[in-house]
Each structure stands twice: as C-alpha cells, then as structure tokens.
Amino acid sequence: MVEVSTPVRWLLRLAATGYVFFLVAWPVALVVRQTFADGLDNLLATFDDPNVVNALELTLVVACWAVVINTLFGVTISVLLVRYEFPGKRLLSALIDLPLSVSPVVVGLALLLVYNGRNGWFGPSLEDNGFQIIFSTPGMVMATCFVALPLVIREVVPTLTEVGDDQEQAARSLGANARQTFWRITLPSIKWAVIYGVVLSLARSLGEFGAVKIVSGNVTGSTQTATLMVEAKYQNFQQGTAYATSFLLILVSIACLVVVALLRPKHQ
Amino acid sequence: MSIDVSGITKKFGDFVALDDVSVSLPTGQLTALLGPSGGGKSTLLRVIAGLEAADAGRVTIEGVDATRLPAQKRNVGFVFQHYAVFKHMTVAKNVAFGLEIRRKPKAEIAARVDELLRLVHLSQFSHRLPSQLSGGQRQRMALARALAVEPKVLLLDEPFGALDAKVRKELRDWLRRLHDEVHVTTVFVTHDQEEAMEVADEIVVINDGRVEQVGTPDQLYDEPANDFVMSFLGEVTTLGGVLLRPHDVHISATPQLAGAAEGTVARVLRVGFEVRVNVLTDDGEDVLVVLTRAHARQLGIEPGARVWVTPASGATTVPPMEAAVG
Amino acid sequence: MTSALAGVTTEAAGPASQEGRRPRRARRATPKNTLTRGAALGLGITMVWFSVLVLIPLAAIVATASENGWSQYVDTLQNPQTWAAIKLTVGQALLVTAVNVVMGTMIAWVLVRDRFPGKAILDVIIDVPFALPTIVAGLVLLALYGPESPIGVHWANTERAVFLALAFVTLPFVVRTVQPVLEEIDADVEEAAASLGASRTTIVRRIVLPSLTPAIAAGAALSFARAISEYGSLVLLSGNLPFQTEVVSVRVLSFIENGSTASAAALATIMLAVALLVIVVLDIVQRRVSRRG
Numbered sequence: 001m002v003e004v005s006t007p008v009r010w011l012l013r014l015a016a017t018g019y020v021f022f023l024v025a026w027p028v029a030l031v032v033r034q035t036f037a038d039g040l041d042n043l044l045a046t047f048d049d050p051n052v053v054n055a056l057e058l059t060l061v062v063a064c065w066a067v068v069i070n071t072l073f074g075v076t077i078s079v080l081l082v083r084y085e086f087p088g089k090r091l092l093s094a095l096i097d098l099p100l101s102v103s104p105v106v107v108g109l110a111l112l113l114v115y116n117g118r119n120g121w122f123g124p125s126l127e128d129n130g131f132q133i134i135f136s137t138p139g140m141v142m143a144t145c146f147v148a149l150p151l152v153i154r155e156v157v158p159t160l161t162e163v164g165d166d167q168e169q170a171a172r173s174l175g176a177n178a179r180q181t182f183w184r185i186t187l188p189s190i191k192w193a194v195i196y197g198v199v200l201s202l203a204r205s206l207g208e209f210g211a212v213k214i215v216s217g218n219v220t221g222s223t224q225t226a227t228l229m230v231e232a233k234y235q236n237f238q239q240g241t242a243y244a245t246s247f248l249l250i251l252v253s254i255a256c257l258v259v260v261a262l263l264r265p266k267h268q
Numbered sequence: 269m270s271i272d273v274s275g276i277t278k279k280f281g282d283f284v285a286l287d288d289v290s291v292s293l294p295t296g297q298l299t300a301l302l303g304p305s306g307g308g309k310s311t312l313l314r315v316i317a318g319l320e321a322a323d324a325g326r327v328t329i330e331g332v333d334a335t336r337l338p339a340q341k342r343n344v345g346f347v348f349q350h351y352a353v354f355k356h357m358t359v360a361k362n363v364a365f366g367l368e369i370r371r372k373p374k375a376e377i378a379a380r381v382d383e384l385l386r387l388v389h390l391s392q393f394s395h396r397l398p399s400q401l402s403g404g405q406r407q408r409m410a411l412a413r414a415l416a417v418e419p420k421v422l423l424l425d426e427p428f429g430a431l432d433a434k435v436r437k438e439l440r441d442w443l444r445r446l447h448d449e450v451h452v453t454t455v456f457v458t459h460d461q462e463e464a465m466e467v468a469d470e471i472v473v474i475n476d477g478r479v480e481q482v483g484t485p486d487q488l489y490d491e492p493a494n495d496f497v498m499s500f501l502g503e504v505t506t507l508g509g510v511l512l513r514p515h516d517v518h519i520s521a522t523p524q525l526a527g528a529a530e531g532t533v534a535r536v537l538r539v540g541f542e543v544r545v546n547v548l549t550d551d552g553e554d555v556l557v558v559l560t561r562a563h564a565r566q567l568g569i570e571p572g573a574r575v576w577v578t579p580a581s582g583a584t585t586v587p588p589m590e591a592a593v594g
Numbered sequence: 595m596t597s598a599l600a601g602v603t604t605e606a607a608g609p610a611s612q613e614g615r616r617p618r619r620a621r622r623a624t625p626k627n628t629l630t631r632g633a634a635l636g637l638g639i640t641m642v643w644f645s646v647l648v649l650i651p652l653a654a655i656v657a658t659a660s661e662n663g664w665s666q667y668v669d670t671l672q673n674p675q676t677w678a679a680i681k682l683t684v685g686q687a688l689l690v691t692a693v694n695v696v697m698g699t700m701i702a703w704v705l706v707r708d709r710f711p712g713k714a715i716l717d718v719i720i721d722v723p724f725a726l727p728t729i730v731a732g733l734v735l736l737a738l739y740g741p742e743s744p745i746g747v748h749w750a751n752t753e754r755a756v757f758l759a760l761a762f763v764t765l766p767f768v769v770r771t772v773q774p775v776l777e778e779i780d781a782d783v784e785e786a787a788a789s790l791g792a793s794r795t796t797i798v799r800r801i802v803l804p805s806l807t808p809a810i811a812a813g814a815a816l817s818f819a820r821a822i823s824e825y826g827s828l829v830l831l832s833g834n835l836p837f838q839t840e841v842v843s844v845r846v847l848s849f850i851e852n853g854s855t856a857s858a859a860a861l862a863t864i865m866l867a868v869a870l871l872v873i874v875v876l877d878i879v880q881r882r883v884s885r886r887g
Contacts, residue, residue, distance in 0.1 A: 005794075009708060016704040017716060019697050022738075023762055024722050030737035030744070031730075069643075076640050085628040086637065094877050099648060101816070101869040103823030104728075105843040106862040109850055110651030113658055113859070121654055146647055166352035169319050170410075172339040173346035174366035174417055178632055184365075188356040200725075207727025209826035210843065214850060227729045227826070234733060234830055246730045253725035254718075261718050 028250060035247040038240075046244035051221045052229060056248070059226040062137060062212070063205035066144035070201050073145075074152025075194060079186065081153075082160040083168075099149045107146045108214025111139060115215075135217035140225070143211035148204040152197030159193035160186075196260055203256040207249060270295035270453040271316060271421060276325030278311055278477075285311040286322070287477040293421075293455055293470075295330075298447045300468035301457045304500070308477040309457045310425050316455070317423050318342045330420050345414030345452075349426040351406045353398035359409050360385070360394040366417035384412040387446070404435040408442075415450065424456035428463070440467055461501050465489070473497050490584055498586045505556040506588060507549075507579060514558040516583035519545065520576050521567045528576035531555070533569055545569055547577050652866060658859035670860040678837045679845040682756065686841075687821035690760040694817045695810055698768025705769070706776045724766045728826025731762050735831055751833030756841060759827040764820050768813030775809040776802075808879050815879075819872040823865060 035042060046052050080086075081093050099107070114121045115133040126133060133139040167189060171181045187194075209227040216223040220232065226245055234242040271293040278286040285308045293299045301309040314320040316327055318339035326335045334342050354362050360381050367377045385391045388408040390401075398406055407427060414422060427443070428436040444467050447454055458464050464471050465485040473480040473488065473496075481493040492498035495511055504511045508529060518525065531549035538544075543564040545557045555577055569575065579585060629637060659666055670676055705717055723731060735758050739749040749755050779802065787797045825843035832839040842865060849858035 012700055012704050013708055013710060016697070016701040017712075020701065020716060020719055020765070023758075023765060024719050027734040027738040028722065028726075031734050034737060073640055073643060076636050077644075080629075080633060080637050080640070084630075084633050084637075085626055087627065094873055095644075095648070097873055097876075098652075098869065101819035101823065101872050102652075103825060103843045103846070103862075103865055103869075105825050105846045105850075106655065106823070106865055107651075109846060109855075109858055109862050110655050112850070113654035113855070114651045121650070142647055146651075149648070166348055166350060167354055169339070170346065170348060170352035170354070170413075171365065173317055173319065173342075173344060174413065175340045175343070175369045176365075177340055178630065180369055185354060191356075203725040207725070207730070209727060209729045209829075210847075214847070227727045230727075230729050230733060231829055242733060246727075246733050249727050249730050250734075253727070254722065257718055257721050257725050261714075 031243055031246055031250065034239075035243045042240045043244045043247070046241045049241065051224070052241065052245060054221050055224050055226050055229040055245075058137075058140075058223070059206055062140045062144055062225065063202060065137075065141045066148060066205045067198055067201045069141070069145050070148055070205075071152050071194065071198055073149070074197060075156060075187075075190075078153050078156035078160055078190075079182075082157055083165060096153055097150050099146050102146075104143075104147055104208065104210025104212075105214065107143055107211040111142055111146070111211070111215050115139060115142075134215050135219075135223060137223075139215040140212050140223065143215045144205045144208045147208055147211055148201045151200045151204060152194065155193045155197035155200065156190055159190050163189045192263065195263065199256045199260055203253045206252055270330055271455070272326075272328040273312070273316065274326050274328075276312065276315055276322045276327070278308075278315060278320065278322050284477050286315070289325070289474075289477070289479055291472055291479055291482060293453065293472075295453050296451050297469040298444070298454045298456070298467060300464035300471045301455060301474055302461060302464040302471050302500070303459065303474040303480075305459055307475045309459075309472075309474045312474065313423050313425050313455065313457050316421075317344050317346045319346070343417065343420050345417065345419035345422040347407070347410050347414050347422070347424040347427050349429045351398075351403075351410045351430075353406050353410060355398055358395050358397060359390060359401070362398065362409055363413045363416050365413060370417065380416060384416055387415075387449075388412045402435075403431050404439055407431065407439065411443075411446075415452070419452065422452050422454045424454070426457050426459070429458075436463075443467060465501070473500065475500070492584065492586055495586050495588060498584070503556070503558075506553060507555045507577060508553075509588065510579070510585040511588055512579055512583050512585045514544070514556040516580045516585075517555060517557040518578050518580040519547070519557050519559060519567065519569070521569075521573070523576045525576070525578050528578035529553070529555075530574065530576055533571050533573045533575055536564070536569060536571055543569070547575055549577065655859045655862045655866065658856060659863040662856060666856055666860045667864070670857045673857075675836050675840070676845055676857075676861065679840045679842050682753070682839070683822050683841045683843075686753070686756045686760055687818050690757060690764055690821050691814050691818045693761060694764055694768045695814050698765070698813060698817075699772055699806065699810060701769045702772035702776055705773055720766050720769050723762050723764075728763060728824070729829060731827040732759060732830040735759060735762060735827070740831075750831060751835060751839060753839060755832045756828060756839055759831050760821040760824055763824055763827050764817040767816040767820065768810060771809045771813035771816070772806055775806055779805055808882065812876055812879050815872045815875050819869055822868060 077092075077096065081089065081096075112120065112134060114123065115126065116123045117127040117132060117134060118124070120134070123134060131138070133142065167185050168181050171185045176184065207227060208225075209231075212225055213228055213231075216225065216228065218224055218228050218232075220229075224232065226249060230242050230245050230249070233239070233245065273292070274290045276286050276289045277284075287308075289308070289312060301312060303309045311320060315322045316329070318334065318337060318341075322335075326333065328334060329342060329344065339346075354365065357365070363381045363384055364377050367380060372380075381394070382391070385394055388411060390405060390409055390412065393401060393405065393409075398409065401409065411424075411427075424443075428439050431439065440463055443456075456467075465488075468485060470482065470484055471488055472482050475496055481488060481497045483491070488497060489501055492501065495504075498504055498511055503514055505514045505517065506512075507517060518528075520528070523530065529549040529551060531547040531553075533545055534548045534554070535546040536543060538561065541561055542558055543561050545559070545564070547555045547557060549555060557577060567575075671680075701716075701720065705713065705720075726734070735755075736750060737743075738745065739747050739755065739758055741748060741750060749758060784797055784801055787801050792800070823843060824841065825847070828834070828839075828841055828844065832841070834840050834844045842861060846858050846861050846865070849855070849861065
C-alpha cells in the first residue's frame with residue numbers, strides 16, 4: 001500500500017472534506033438553521049396549511065405506488081436477467097439503465113406525448129374509457145416509476161449473481177416447485193438488496209420534481225406534490241414554508257441514507 | 269438396476285459434455301463416477317438428478333422413466349460440492365426443508381430431523397446458522413438434508429472437493445460407514461482416484477464425455493481396459509514398450525532374468541518407506557521403479573550403478589497410447 | 595448506495611465458485627432460450643409494462659421530432675436561444691465532469707486510504723446529493739451562494755450557479771464508482787512495485803491510476819449524462835435567463851409550455867441520443883473490465 005507523506009495526506013484530506021463541506025454540508029445545514037430561525041413556529045405554521053398537508057399526502061401516495069410497482073418489476077426483471085437466457089437479454093439489460101441518464105423533463109415530455117388526453121397516442125382513447133393519466137395521479141406515478149426504475153434492479157442483480165443458483169437447485173432437488181423455491185429460498189437470500197433498493201427508490205420517488213411537474217399540471221391543492229410546492233412557495237416569497245417543506249424532505253432523504261448505511265455492512 | 273442411463277448426449281454449445289453415454293448403476297451400492305475435470309461426470313450426475321436436461325437419451329430411476337420429470341419430482345437426494353446450504357435457515361430448518369415442502373406433520377418432521385442430525389453428529393448444532401459451521405459440518409448437514417426426504421438415490425457432486433485433506437479423509441471414511449448403515453443407492457462424483465478406490469463398491473471411469481470402463485476398484489486396477497484407465501488410477505511407467513506400474517518392475521543388480529533390459533541408475537529418491545529409482549536403459553527408456561527401502565539397500569542401488577529391469581511376473585501391462593488409439 | 599451507482603464493478607465479480615465446471619462457461623458463450631413457461635409469462639408482463647412506461651413514450655419523442663424530417667432538427671438548433679442553451683449546458687457539464695474526475699478520485703482515495711474521525715460522516719454526506727430532491731438541492735445552494743449568503747458570495751442567476759448545481763448533483767458518481775475499485779486493488783501489487791524500486795509517484799501513476807481508469811471513465815460518463823440532463827436543481831438557483839443561464843432541459847420545458855411540441859421533441863431526441871451514447875460507452879467499459887478481471 002502506498003503510504004503518502006503526512007503533508008500530502010493532510011492536503012488531500014483537507015481538499016476532500018473542504019469540497020464536500022462547501023458544496024453539500026454547509027448549504028444543507030443553513031437550510032436547516034433557517035427553518036428553525038423562529039423556533040418551531042415556522043414548522044408548525046407550515047403544517048397548518050391544508051395545501052401543504054395535501055401536497056405531502058399526494059407525494060406519499062405517489063411515492064408508495066411507484067415504489068411498490070418498481071419493486072415488483074425490479075425483482076422480476078432481476079431474476080429473469082440473472083437466472084435465464086433469452087434472446088435480447090443484453091439489449092434489455094442495457095436499456096434498463098436508460099432512465100438514469102434521461103432528463104426528467106424528457107421523461108415528462110415522453111409521457112405527455114403518449115398519454116395526454118387531447119392528442120396523445122393513447123391518451124384520448126384511454127380518457128374515453130375513463131382513464132385520465134396526464135394531470136392526474138396515474139401520470140405522476142408513471143413519471144416517478146420511470147425515473148426510479150433501475151434502482152431496485154441495480155441493487156438486486158449483483159446480489160443475485162453473487163448468491164448463485166446452488167441453493168435454488170438444492171431446493172428443487174428436495175422437491176420444491178418454482179413458486180416455493182422463490183418464496184423460501186430466492187427471496188430470503190436477496191432480502192437486504194431488495195430493502196436497499198426500496199429505500200433508495202423511496203428517496204428518489206419522494207424527491208422527483210421535473211417529470212412530475214410536466215405531467216401533473218401542478219395545481220395547488222390537487223396535483224401539487226411537496227417538491228412542486230417548494231418551488232411555488234419560494235417563488236411566491238413564502239420562503240418560510242419553502243424552507244420548512246425542504247427541511248422535511250431533507251430529513252426523509254438523510255434518514256433513508258442512514259438506514260442504508262447502517263444496514264449495509266452487517267449484511268454484505 | 270436402480271439407475272439406468274442410456275444413450276445420453278449433452279452439448280453446451282460446441283462442447284460435447286456427454287457423448288452417447290449408457291451405464292447401469294446397481295441398487296443399494298456405492299458407485300463412484302471417476303474422471304478428470306471437465307470430463308462430463310458432473311454433467312452426468314446432474315442429468316440423472318434432473319438439474320440438467322439431456323439433448324438425447326433416457327434416464328430410468330427404479331424402473332420409472334424419469335427423462336421428462338423435473339428435478340423436484342424425481343425424489344433424488346443431491347449433495348453439492350459447495351454445500352448449497354440455505355444460509356438464512358438454521359441447521360434444523362435446512363434438514364426439515366424437504367419434509368416441509370411435502371407438508372409432513374410437524375411432529376414427524378421434528379422426529380426425523382432429530383434422528384438425522386444424530387446420524388450426522390450435528391445434534392448440538394441444530395439451532396445454529398450454517399455460517400457458524402465448518403466446511404465438513406456444513407457438508408454433513410447437506411447430506412442429512414438430502415437424506416431427510418428418503419430419496420430413492422443419493423447423488424453427491426464432488427462432495428469433499430472443497431474441504432482440506434484431513435477433513436476430506438475423515439468424511440470419506442464416514443460416508444462409507446454411513447452408506448453401510450442406510451443402504452441407499454449412492455452415486456458420487458470425484459476426480460480423486462484414491463477416494464474412489466477407497467469408498468466405492470463400483471467405479472465408472474468417465475473421460476471426454478465417454479465411459480472408459482466400469483468395474484470394482486480391484487478390476488479397474490488389475491485389469492484396466494486401456495492406457496487411460498491405467499494411468500488415471502495410479503502411477504505408470506514404460507518398459508519395453510508397454511505401460512506398467514512402477515512397483516511391478518523387477519530390478520536386480522545382476523542379469524538374472526532373460527530379456528531384462530540393462531541400464532544405469534540415474535536418480536534415487538527416498539520418500540518415507542519407499543525408494544523411487546529412475547533407470548535409464550541402454551535402449552533409451554527412462555523407467556521409474558518403486559521398491560522398499562530394505563530391498564534397495566540390499567541391492568546396493570545408488571546413482572551410476574548398473575542394473576537390470578524387467579516386468580515382474582503377474583504384472584498388469586497395457587499397450588501404450590498409440591497402440592490403444594489405433 | 596455504492597452499488598446503485600457503481601455500474602462497473604458488478605459484472606466483473608461474477609459467480610465465484612464455478613471453477614472446474616467447464617459446461618457453465620461454455621453455456622454462457624452460447625446464448626439460447628432457457629425460459630420456463632412461468633418465466634416467459636413474467637418476462638411478457640414486465641416487457642409490456644417497460645414498453646408502456648419507457649419504450650413507447652421515448653419512441654413517441656423520436657417520432658414526433660421526425661415528423662417534419664431533418665428540417666425540424668435544423669430549425670431547432672438554429673434558434674440562437676436554443677444554441678446558447680446547448681453551448682452552456684455542454685460547456686458546464688464538461689467542466690463539472692473534469693472537476694469530478696479530479697475531486698471525485700481524490701475523495702475516493704481519502705475515503706479508502708485515509709483514517710480520521712468523522713470519515714464515516716463524510717461517507718454518508720457524499721450520497722446526500724443523490725437522495726436529496728433536486729429542487730431542495732437548488733434551495734440549499736441558494737442559502738450559501740444566494741443573495742443572503744453568509745459568506746458574501748452572490749452567484750445566483752450566473753453561470754457559476756449552473757456550475758454549482760451540476761457539481762452538487764453529480765458529486766457521488768465518480769466517488770462511488772472509483773471507491774470499490776480502489777478498495778479491491780491488491781496491496782501486494784503496490785508492495786511488489788515498491789520492492790522493485792518504484793517511487794511513490796511512480797506507483798500511483800503506473801500501477802494505481804491505470805487500474806482506476808475504467809472506473810473513473812464510467813463515473814465521468816455518468817456525471818456528464820446527469821449534468822446535461824439536469825433540471826430541478828437549476829430552477830431556483832440559475833434564474834433561467836435566456837442566453838445566460840438557461841440550460842437545455844429548461845429550453846425543452848419552455849418549448850412544451852409554449853406548445854411547440856415538435857421543437858421540444860427534437861431537442862429531447864438529441865438529449866436521448868447523448869444518453870444512449872453514454873450507455874453504450876459504459877457497456878463497452880464494463881465489458882472491457884470484466885474481460886480483464
């Protein structure tokens with residue numbers, strides 16, 4: 001192992017922590033401090049606002065749906081990609097990562113073009129049958145699903161590969177069918193990876209902004225999520241509310257990170 | 269016959285793992301599938317277990333055509349080289365797995381698990397997780413797990429391959445004794461000829477996807493079908509154009525026997541109680557001779573000495589490679 | 595979080611316990627269909643959802659952009675405001691990527707090789723930009739670099755604000771791709787080099803950096819892709835001033851809001867093409883690494 005000399009080590013340490021401090025730690029700390037500039041009044045006033053409560057509820061509903069859908073989809077795709085061979089597998093596994101590098105605005109536009117009720121590809125016929133997607137919760141769930149799509153898969157695939165299929169074969173030779181093997185053997189052995197994936201997806205889903213802004217219509221009190229509300233309140237010079245809502249979002253995302261950080265070393 | 273395999277062919281891409289293999293494995297016996305790595309023996313075992321589907325051929329287990337049966341319906345016990353323990357279950361739960369799948373009554377499962385853990389000497393570990401066991405203990409647990417469902421046959425894929433030499437030897441003796449107790453038809457794969465010779469009632473030698481010979485350990489050693497079997501089962505040397513075992517070479521300091529080849533001792537190596545001598549004959553053959561230390565001392569063998577070598581009477585000899593291939 | 599970002603290392607690992615089983619390796623070389631009926635059904639359902647959610651909508655963008663042929667792209671790109679946005683976005687994204695390559699590698703080094711109190715906290719903070727909502731990221735940066743800055747730095751509504759926002763949201767990428775690779779570099783190799791008389795700088799330059807290059811490249815590609823597509827963190831911070839701080843995403847959004855869907859789709863298609871390019875680059879890097887590993 002290369003031992004760097006003490007001055008160099010201090011220099012590197014200082015540069016690394018300094019960069020992270022000025023870019024992330026200090027700004028985040030400032031927002032937390034400004035939230036509590038007037039004690040708890042600001043926070044309490046914010047949660048008295050029915051529009052804020054509504055936005056938080058909507059955010060939670062949309063995020064939960066997106067996480068559930070992405071978890072089911074992610075675990076299924078992961079098992080298929082790791083345990084089976086089929087034509088087009090490599091293409092699929094590359095495409096799965098696409099949502100990570102597509103701009104949220106492009107995601108919003110893409111969904112708009114297909115599902116808007118006026119001139120989208122499927123939108124008008126879906127609305128004729130009573131399914132409104134754009135400017136309504138399903139569209140927001142889809143936008144959130146899109147941006148958080150690869151997160152569960154990226155956690156589960158490496159674990160599934162590492163675990164190998166020995167245990168599954170042993171289960172089969174002991175008489176377990178495919179369903180029993182999945183529930184009793186495969187799922188318990190990828191449990192932690194699925195949990196990490198869910199936590200990461202939750203953090204990402206609660207915070208989605210751009211894509212949801214386009215497909216939601218951003219109507220205060222009905223289709224405005226927490227992140228959209230932060231923007232609106234800040235631009236309306238209700239900075240106290242913006243800070244308080246942000247504080248709540250910061251709290252949740254850091255809690256997600258801490259959960260992952262605490263769980264990971266024990267189980268890997 | 270307990271297991272009948274006929275005309276099994278299995279390819280992985282261009283690689284032919286099994287080439288029209290037919291073999292019958294007798295009921296109640298302990299059979300070894302022996303051969304070098306990549307020779308197809310593990311694949312054959314997995315085809316028998318239903319973990320791999322053959323491209324052609326039939327598998328019959330206890331008179332039932334199992335060719336199209338999925339692994340979970342074949343009722344075979346399978347033990348994997350790397351144990352394949354269920355990491356998230358306790359030792360007792362691992363052993364109980366097959367019985368729970370079969371929805372046996374709880375009391376019956378508990379009794380059976382208890383009995384099996386006693387059989388494999390793991391009773392005191394029943395509530396531990398597999399990660400708290402040693403390799404040998406894990407493999408014994410895997411064996412108990414496979415035996416729990418009372419399989420018609422027990423298949424073991426290099427069961428001791430991942431263990432260190434000492435544990436390996438212990439488990440090998442233990443498997444032999446276990447088999448004598450439970451009498452289930454057992455097939456195990458190994459690339460270690462010593463292991464096969466020590467444990468098995470019968471050995472099937474497999475190489476390059478084909479069966480080279482089937483027989484008891486003695487038959488294989490004394491009457492090898494070809495040079496491959498001969499050289500795979502033990503050390504060989506060449507003398508007078510034939511293959512034979514180094515301990516079957518008669519060596520003397522004087523030309524006693526007619527037709528003996530004359531040569532010079534090139535190298536003498538003592539390994540414990542035996543002495544290994546390289547003799548360079550005047551015909552240019554490098555012959556390895558193994559003899560006891562006392563015998564070597566009595567003959568006064570040392571580098572540079574003139575000696576006469578000849579196959580001992582009753583020696584097993586096989587024509588060399590070229591002849592066998594032709 | 596590590597593996598959520600570290601694309602390079604996952605495939606290289608592979609199953610560890612398959613030595614001596616030639617058939618496995620041979621099977622992987624010849625792709626074929628091993629789907630059971632249940633698995634095929636699962637694949638069918640997930641593919642329908644994937645198409646409905648991702649493939650068809652993205653195809654709709656490309657289709658809408660191509661309705662008027664190439665002229666749509668030419669018209670969109672010839673708009674000076676759009677062109678300025680592209681120049682700004684690509685320029686700042688490249689700059690941020692360069693900074694990330696240097697700082698990210700340095701931070702990864704410190705996290706792996708250094709020991710000091712509070713390192714665990716640093717490790718968690720690295721992931722904050724990944725978990726924080728982008729709009730909150732903008733708000734947070736505004737607190738330190740906005741009009742009410744306690745250190746007197748007023749970068750809001752300038753090009754520097756764009757740089758800050760992009761640097762914030764892309765911070766984890768290089769760190770999290772380099773870190774696991776650095777952890778796995780064999781100390782033996784470095785000691786062997788040292789025993790052969792290599793100096794510290796030589797070891798870093800000739801032994802450590804080359805083995806980190808694929809990871810750095812992957813992290814840089816991810817950073818760049820994220821930077822050119824960023825939207826949320828810029829909303830409050832950059833002011834979205836045309837010709838000054840307006841990035842491509844904002845441009846797409848204003849096209850959408852003005853109802854010029856075709857222009858929005860054309861610009862979005864170009865962004866998609868870049869995203870695809872990044873994925874192809876990553877795939878190549880990944881394959882090269884796993885072949886070497």
